[in-house]
Amino acid sequence: MADRNLLLGKGEALTTAREIKRNSGPKKFPYTLDEVRDSISSSLEHVQQSLSNLPKGAKPRGEGVFELTLHPAFLGRSYFPKSILKKSGLRDVGSKETSIVPRHVTDARDAGKVQATATLFIAGNESAVAALRGILNATTHPKQIEKELKEIESIRWIDNENKIRGELPDDNEQHSFEVALHAGADEEDVVASFAEFVRNHSGKADLKRKIKVGGLTFIPVYATSAAMIEIASHSFLRVARPMPELRIAHPTMARTTMSTYATSLPSQGAYMPERYAAIFDGGLGTSDLSPWATEYYYEDTNETNGQLLMHGNEVTSTFLFGRLNSEDDNLKRPYMNVHHYRVLSPVSGKDPDLFDVLLKIKDALESGEYKFANLSLGPRMPINDEEVHAWTATLDQLCSRYGILATVAVGNDGDVEGANRIQPPGDMVNALAIGAADLSSPKWKRADYSCIGPGRSPGYVKPDGVAFGGSDTEPFKVYNPLLGNTVGVQGTSYAAPLTLRTAAGVACSTSYEMTAIALKALLVHHAEYKSKISRDEIGWGRFQEDAFAMLECENGVATIIFQGQLEKGQYLRCPIPFPDIPITGKARITATFCIQAHTDPEHAINYTRSGMGVVFRPKVGAGIESSKDFFGRNSQYKMTERQFRDDAHKWETCLHRIRNFDGEDSLVGPVFDIEYHARESSRGVSPSSAPDVNYALIVSVQADDIPDIYNLIRQKYTILQPVDISIETTITT
Known part of the structure; x- marks a missing residue:
């Protein structure tokens, strides 16, 4: 050494x-108070009338939710209509990004340009909305109230159709939907109101599977498409979409047996057998990996099938032994052991099982036992700029709370036009979202199937990076215990655990303690970037496979x-x-x-x-x-x-x-x-x-x-x- x-x-x-010493200069305003009054008076009246017309069951506490959009010049964290809301009795329950061309700008160079700004979700009853109208029409205002009024671009009532994402099934059958409500930890009355409203439309809100994260509650709902449009009139419903299927592997990617490659498992235990990584996948179903991996399954995942077990074994094998470069290569000794959670069953991804899988992952990570985790699964849908998915929201908070380094496969629909953007929870800000490179050689590029960015802002650089995931030209060679052979596969499902293995190798190779965020930074720091390839495709670059190269x-x-x-x-x-x-x-x-x-x-x-x-x-x-x-x-x-x-x-x-x-x-x-x-x-x-x-x-x-x-x-x-x-x-x- x-x-x-x-x-x-x-x-x-x-x-x-x-x-910290702060200095700030005066801020220019794009509108006079009279211009703001002329612009939003009629829309505010429409909000009050629409709220009045809502049936009682659609407005718990007598409250409705509408949108208030700020002018792009007032997007910074110090701009928020706090005084207006307090005086009127309104409250904010969320926000989203909106792209607009404002009527006037504070910088002439921005005239006519699309700009990003914040749309706030505002909740309140009719009297609070009336109070806001009174504030707007008053002849004199305190200085802070006038300032906040002049920061408003527009106000809008939210129609039912604007809350629906994705295409609704064109039939009269009941389908499963995922719904996000503006309802935090102390707002069970809002959740109960929504469940009753769904029942009144011959649907069912599955409250046993609800997930609360921050100020949102995610709920699976059964209803017809026509009923779902009516259910969307519940004022605290933020977004509803048809329940996406669960992804685990690319359905068209063949598995090829590589009979001339190594099939002998290492004779030694893990270097750090007292450490465990959590892998959530399709199960093992065999004792071949038992010296290094312990499988946990649930009553509803006891029954399985070969495809799920193949995937689960290969993902776990990748983390334990790495991949094989050549016929002369050997399976490598594991750095640490694995707790493999069989969270999938043959019916996973249908109906509310997407929530079941997330709840199983959540329960395991809330034990606080794991510093390393891999998810080569998730909802099969591109991320949305306006909304954070239940998987992303839940897992981001868990990784932050428990100091977990999670690797997440970004999905294998990169070659599907219109659906090639990274998939949840690949938009997590506290995890490493992993795409796939097509080759292990210096001539690599993004594999065609690997989903692309950008992510949401914040979290714009997505994927965080890529790792070799295999291609038709060069398959990803991994040992499959079920087949007793090395197989050639491809997918972001394998790039993700390969990257987690590198991180685990760094952690186990030195007694110098590194936090999860330090390991993430080290991986990004040493990523190999190619300037000729868009950052949307490869993020910060191709991650190192060799742990020692980063030390x-x-x-x-x-x-x-x-x-x-x-x-x-x-x-x-x-x-x-x-x-x-x-x-x-x-x-x-x-x-x-x-x-x-x-x-x-x-x-x-x-x-x-x-x-x-x-x-x-x-x-x-x-x-x-x-x-x-x-x-x-x-x-x-x-x-x-x-x-x-x-x-x-x-x-x-x-x-x-x-x-x-x-x-x-x-x-x-x-x-x-x-x-x-x-x-x-x-x-x-x-x-x-x-x-x-x-x-x-x-x-x-x-x-x-x-x-x-x-x-x-x-x-x-x-x-x-x-x-x-x-x-x-x-x-x-």
């Missing part, structure tokens, strides 16, 4: 916390890991280690920031409650505090016909970029200043009330004229220590 430069840990010991520094490069918590009301100054030698030539900094964010699923546009503002100061060592762009929108967002809001990138959970510098004094004691932003219920919150969040920063530095930069940094920063390698002899590079 003496001749190898290893990842330098304890970077967080170099950081210092500083108080070793290349010649002439020093890589340092920072991990810890971002605290309330402070920014963290992270020095970028450089030796005390003037940099006169070319230098490069590669940096990756990740946080494990708290989420608000009812607020799709402001889904993450946690964000980070990162300021790069290249010359702090010379006493110069001026900043320079490092992470900007262009490192993540494509500027297309859709105009992204200025602060969108501050709410992303992953930032990554490589920056080159050239010339004397271009870098003198550079630092990153990280500000932790917080918001709740779609508005800014006091920093003192915001929960701390886990963060990780991976930074690599190199300079052409300092070839021995690694040792010089170690000499200057003695607190930085190389991570130790505990199973080095088993890892090949």
Whole structure:
């Protein structure tokens, strides 16, 4: 090990916390108060009349829900009509992103352009709506009320048809639907009202399978299509869609037996047998993997079929033993053991079983037992920008709460026109969404079947990356215990556990403890990106398969890991280690920031409650505090016909970029200043009330004229220590 430069840990010991000082200038308003009054008076009257016309059963507490859209200039977290809502007796119950062309703009360059803004879901009774009309028509206003009124773009009542997503079946049969209600933990009366309303339309709301996440309640509903349109008039129904099927594997991808490849299982146990990864799939049904895998199944998954077991075995085998490169290759020793949850049965994905599967996963992860999990399954449907799916909302909160690194297959419909966008829960911000590369060689590209991004904003860079998943040209070769043979397969189902195996390899290869978010950052940091391929296709790039490659520094490069918590009301100054030698030539900094964010699923546009503002100061060592762009929108967002809001990138959970510098004094004691932003219920919150969040920063530095930069940094920063390698002899590079 003496001749190898290893990842330098304890970077967080170099950081210092500083108080945040804020300055903000006056804001321009696009409309006068009279213009706002003229624009929304009639629509507000329509809201009041529509609410009055609703049957009592469709408006629990006598309340209805309508939309209030803000002008795009007031999308930042500090803009929210809090005073208006409080004075009128209204309340917000959620938000979504909307693209509009506003009537007037504050910047002439935006005239006539489509811009992203926030639409708030507002709840209240008739008297509260009447109070809002009174506020609007008053002759004088307090300063804050007038300011908030001038931030409003439009108000709209939500018609039934606007709550339906997807095509409804064209028949009179009962079908299953998934419904999201504006109903949080203390709003069972809203749920009960909805269930009764469904019964009155000859349907059934399956409350036994309801799932509450944040301010939403997800419920399976049985009804005819005609009845579902009527049921959508319930004012607290946010969205309804036909129940999607469950995906586990590409139905047209053949499994080929590779009889000349290795079939002998390793003779040794896992390196870390006391650690377990949770794999949720179709089951094992055999004892072949019992030295490393324990299977759990349920009463309703006791019966199964060969296709499900094949998939479950291959996914588990991929995580345990990896894949085979050639006929001379051997199955590798597992890093850790597996708890395999057989959550699928032959009828899974039909009727409300999509909810059954999620509830099983939720129960297992809520045990707090797992740091690693893989899901090569999920609803077969493209994600929606306006709505967060039950799978995404539930699993994002679990990963944040329990510090879980989850790998999620993004789906195999990448070659299906109109349905090729990533599938839930691949839009999670606290997981790694994995697509598939077609080849294991340097000439790789996205596999045609691998679903593409972008994700929602925040969470725009999706998939997070790709891993080899097989193709017709080069199948993914994995041992299948049921067949007693190595088989050639393909799919994102295999790319996901292959990536989780790499992460587990890093965690098991060193006693240096890394959080789930640090492992995610390390994978992104070392991903191989091809600039000629769209980020929508491959995210941050192709993930490494070799765990040790991420623990070793290349010649002439020093890589340092920072991990810890971002605290309330402070920014963290992270020095970028450089030796005390003037940099006169070319230098490069590669940096990756990740946080494990708290989420608000009812607020799709402001889904993450946690964000980070990162300021790069290249010359702090010379006493110069001026900043320079490092992470900007262009490192993540494509500027297309859709105009992204200025602060969108501050709410992303992953930032990554490589920056080159050239010339004397271009870098003198550079630092990153990280500000932790917080918001709740779609508005800014006091920093003192915001929960701390886990963060990780991976930074690599190199300079052409300092070839021995690694040792010089170690000499200057003695607190930085190389991570130790505990199973080095088993890892090949």
